[in-house]
Amino acid sequence: MSKPLTILGIETSCDETAAAVLRYEDGCATLLSDVIRTQLAEHAPYLGVVPEIAARAHAELADLTVAAAMNASGLSYADLDGVAATAGPGLIGGVLVGLMTGKAIAQAAGKPFIPVNHLEGHALSPRLSQDCPFPYLLLLVSGGHCQFLDVRGLGDYRRLGSTIDDAVGEAFDKVAKLLSLGFPGGPAVEAMARSGNPQAHDFPRPLLSRPGLDMSFAGLKTAVARAAANAGTDVEKADICASFQAAICDVLAEKTGRALESFDAGTGDKRLVVAGGVASNKAIRAALETAAQAQDARLIAPPLRHCTDNAAMIALAGAEHLAAGLGDADGLVSGARPRWPLDEASAKADPVFGAGRRGAKA
Ligand code: KG4
Numbered sequence: 001m002s003k004p005l006t007i008l009g010i011e012t013s014c015d016e017t018a019a020a021v022l023r024y025e026d027g028c029a030t031l032l033s034d035v036i037r038t039q040l041a042e043h044a045p046y047l048g049v050v051p052e053i054a055a056r057a058h059a060e061l062a063d064l065t066v067a068a069a070m071n072a073s074g075l076s077y078a079d080l081d082g083v084a085a086t087a088g089p090g091l092i093g094g095v096l097v098g099l100m101t102g103k104a105i106a107q108a109a110g111k112p113f114i115p116v117n118h119l120e121g122h123a124l125s126p127r128l129s130q131d132c133p134f135p136y137l138l139l140l141v142s143g144g145h146c147q148f149l150d151v152r153g154l155g156d157y158r159r160l161g162s163t164i165d166d167a168v169g170e171a172f173d174k175v176a177k178l179l180s181l182g183f184p185g186g187p188a189v190e191a192m193a194r195s196g197n198p199q200a201h202d203f204p205r206p207l208l209s210r211p212g213l214d215m216s217f218a219g220l221k222t223a224v225a226r227a228a229a230n231a232g233t234d235v236e237k238a239d240i241c242a243s244f245q246a247a248i249c250d251v252l253a254e255k256t257g258r259a260l261e262s263f264d265a266g267t268g269d270k271r272l273v274v275a276g277g278v279a280s281n282k283a284i285r286a287a288l289e290t291a292a293q294a295q296d297a298r299l300i301a302p303p304l305r306h307c308t309d310n311a312a313m314i315a316l317a318g319a320e321h322l323a324a325g326l327g328d329a330d331g332l333v334s335g336a337r338p339r340w341p342l343d344e345a346s347a348k349a350d351p352v353f354g355a356g357r358r359g360a361k362a
């Protein structure tokens, strides 16, 4: 039996200001509070996240959000064993707000501070609520990333393949913009796709026939742009959304099948984890479920609330690092990192795409 750890987690890397208090004991996580304040309304008029607006909103909301999470947990700072905050990758203004807030609380309360990689938060997110032991194959699909990772253990991540241009969430957001569906794009495209015909347009499935696990979505987006130019009615828009989503599902399912085929599960069962904002898409989850079943693998996906950005996953990453003795002794002097790939070795070998094309968002 290990000593229980109580961790405050803070997330501010994009457009959600979030704080959570988590208790971690013998590999099990219990959430004592989980507060997420979205900035959707502030960014919606611009159809995308505006970094300066995000940074200002985080500065206004960070203290209030942390106070709300602490109140809801019924604990005081003295009861904590550590404070964890996202230190990157992300929009630098927002990351700095969360990082400085976390460091200040840790220093004032005399607790260790654990800087967390936001991508690692997503990678560990299914472990918040489900039995999901290492190793597992991870498909990380968010607004800034689309990659397969071999998750061998805590801190041991190997990139197996990734997009060579747009991230999947980015493609969803661009399609929504082309069709004037509003922001955020992913849920809007998914909702519209429900009433559309997925066979109405034969959109390309880039890199599908090429070996390997790399993906590409820029050509698909261009094809959608051409179709969108002639789409006026809601029926036409729904057909485009359904056909676009079907193309994405086909690419992700085929590449996932290939990744699972060669995945080394050790002595245990094969597990496929899908995480990140796009993992909340039900059509994509269903396509991945089919791909996993074909390889006798189990699909594990976090609940919708923990697919998109949240602080519970940051608190969990902090707790797991602290429990494993990987807590950064110099956490207080750690800096904010706008780019921070999970698999640093692969990223060094491939500096352009290793951190995701945008590199700034997760
Ligand atoms: O992980 P996340 O919350 O944040 C960052 O990327 O930092 O992911 C957000 C992305 C956005 O691109 C959003 O459009 C996409 O996830 N997304 C979805 C859905 N919900 C969110 N994409 C497709 N279908 C959805 N239901």
Ligand code: ZN
Binding pocket: 118, 122, 142, 276, 277, 308, 309, 362
């Ligand atoms: Zn994210």
